[in-house]
Each structure stands twice: as C-alpha cells, then as structure tokens.
Amino acid sequence: xxxxxxSGPGLVKPSETLSLTCSVSGDFISGSDSYWGxxxxxxxxxxxxxxxxxxxxxxxxxxxxxSRVTIAVDTSKNQFSLSLIxxxxxxxxxYYCARRSAAVRYFQNWGQGTLVSVSS
Amino acid sequence: xxxxxxxxxxxxxxxxxxxxxxxxxxxxxGAAYDVHWYQxxxxxxxxxxxxxxxKRPSGVPDRFSGSQSGTSGSLAITGLQAEDEAEYYCxxxxxxxxxxxxxxxxxxxx
Numbered sequence: 482x483x484x485x486x487x488s489g490p491g492l493v494k495p496s497e498t499l500s501l502t503c504s505v506s507g508d509f510i511s512g513s514d515s516y517w518g519x520x521x522x523x524x525x526x527x528x529x530x531x532x533x534x535x536x537x538x539x540x541x542x543x544x545x546x547x548s549r550v551t552i553a554v555d556t557s558k559n560q561f562s563l564s565l566i567x568x569x570x571x572x573x574x575x576y577y578c579a580r581r582s583a584a585v586r587y588f589q590n591w592g593q594g595t596l597v598s599v600s601s
Numbered sequence: 602x603x604x605x606x607x608x609x610x611x612x613x614x615x616x617x618x619x620x621x622x623x624x625x626x627x628x629x630x631g632a633a634y635d636v637h638w639y640q641x642x643x644x645x646x647x648x649x650x651x652x653x654x655x656k657r658p659s660g661v662p663d664r665f666s667g668s669q670s671g672t673s674g675s676l677a678i679t680g681l682q683a684e685d686e687a688e689y690y691c692x693x694x695x696x697x698x699x700x701x702x703x704x705x706x707x708x709x710x711x
Contacts, residue, residue: 520702527603527704528639528647528690541699577646586694587637587653591646 483507485578485592492598493572499565499597503578504558510536511556514583519552519563521574522594529574534561535583568599604629605691605703612709613681621706623674623691629701634694636674638667641688641705650689651676678708686710 489501503517510517518533532542534552542550551564565572575596579588606624613619623636630636638651649658651667654674666677674691691703 518700527607528692528702530700530702533700543700544698585652586635586700587649587692588639588647589649589658591648593644593646 483580483590485580485590487576487578487592487595489576489595489597491596492600493568494601495569495599496567499563499568499572499599501563501576501578501595501597502560503562503592504560505580506559509556510554510559510561512536513580516541516581516583517552517554517561518579518581518588520577520579520588520591522577523571523574531563531565531576533581570599573597573599603704604695604698604701605693607689607691607703607706609704610707610709612711613678614711615681615683617681618677618679619681619708620678621676621689621691621708623676623693623703625672625674625693625695625701627672628697629672629693629695630669630674631672632696636667636669637692638665638674638676639690639692641690643688647690681710683710 484506486504493499516533519531554561575594577594578592580590581588635653639647640650641647654669655667695701
C-alpha cells in the first residue's frame with residue numbers, strides 16, 4: 482500500500498523559501514513509472530496543481546508558479562521535495578504531495594497534507 | 602479563479618440524488634481530455650472517486666457515477682447518505698496549463 486507523508490515547517494516568513502518533503506513508503510520512486518507531485522489548497526479556494534517530477538527527473542510546473550518552484554527527488558531517501566521561493570501571504574495553504582502513474586492524468590495517491598502559513 | 606467551474610455548493614436530503622457540474626473549455630474537457638473527481642473530507646487526503654469520466658476505483662460505491670459531454674463533466678450521487686457530506690473537486694488536463702482543478706463543491710446532506 483503506497484503511502485505519502487508531507488513534512489516541513491508550518492510557518493514561513495514573507496520573502497523566504499518554503500521547503501517541504503514528501504516521504505514515500507510502499508513503493509520506490511526510482512523504480513516506479515510515476516509522476517510525483519505537489520498540490521495546494523489555500524483558505525477558501527480550490528485545489529491548485531503546483532507541479533510534478535517524473536521518476537527520471539523531468540519536471541513540469543504550473544505556469545503561474547514556474548518562476549518560483551523547484552521539485553526534486555532524493556532516491557536514496559525515497560523522498561521528493563518542494564521549494565517555493567519569495568513566498569507571500571497568498572502562498573499560505575495546505576500542501577499535499579501526490580502520485581500519478583505515467584499512463585494516466587489523475588492522482589491515485591495523496592498525502593494527508595500539511596498546513597504552511599506565511600506570516601512575519 | 603479556477604480553470605474548471607463548479608457550483609460552490611449543492612444540497613440534498615438523505616436518499617435523494619444530486620449532481621455536480623464541472624464546466625471547462627475547448628483547451629481542456631472540450632479537447633477530449635478526461636474528467637476526474639475527488640472527494641475531500643476535512644483534515645484528510647483527497648480520495649479519487651471517479652476517473653476517466655465514468656470509471657470507479659475499487660471500493661467506491663456505485664451510488665457515485667460520472668459523465669462527460671462537450672466541455673463539461675458531471676458527478677451524480679444517488680441514495681444520498683450523511684457520510685457523503687464533503688467537498689468534491691473535478692480535475693482535467695489542459696493543453697496550455699497541464700493539470701487543472703475545479704474550485705470545489707461543498708455537498709451538504711440535509
């Protein structure tokens with residue numbers, strides 16, 4: 482049973498960098514023909530796709546966030562990460578990590594989510 | 602502003618049928634990209650409910666069904682139960698934007 486678990490600081494100051502990690506259990510990132518991604522939900526709004534990384538390392542980002550986002554994989558730890566620079570209050574959200582198989586365009590597995598607040 | 606448009610809320614009494622619409626455009630649903638639906642309970646992970654317009658993952662009751670036509674998708678829930686009270690999101694693929702979601706619909710069971 483594949484499981485995803487987000488971790489990282491719950492509070493980030495404006496203009497700083499938001500960094501989150503998703504730990505994967507039940508499967509190996511390096512051996513899985515999958516995309517590993519991040520999705521967020523800001524207060525009072527819907528879900529927003531941030532981006533994902535293919536197991537081979539290719540990355541795909543939401544055009545609206547592309548200039549500030551980096552997603553990377555650490556296969557030695559079976560984790561992938563999200564880095565969002567120059568954060569503002571509008572980046573306050575629950576951040577989810579998720580997986581989709583390469584053959585499909587929907588997310589089959591999700592983490593529980595972690596709340597990140599941007600505030601001084 | 603979400604790329605896919607959903608009604609903010611719907612409601613129904615136990616046992617009734619409700620539908621939730623998801624309207625897109627010619628660059629996503631209208632371009633023959635599938636519609637998928639997720640059920641989201643507060644404090645938990647979103648759960649895949651319907652994929653590829655009308656398919657149900659193992660374990661999802663057949664009370665939940667989906668359809669797609671033109672630039673829209675639709676989720677129907679029959680025999681409404683109290684446990685169905687949740688937020689429902691549609692998702693598709695967009696030629697320009699890649700993965701896109703609807704704004705979510707809050708289902709209230711009266």
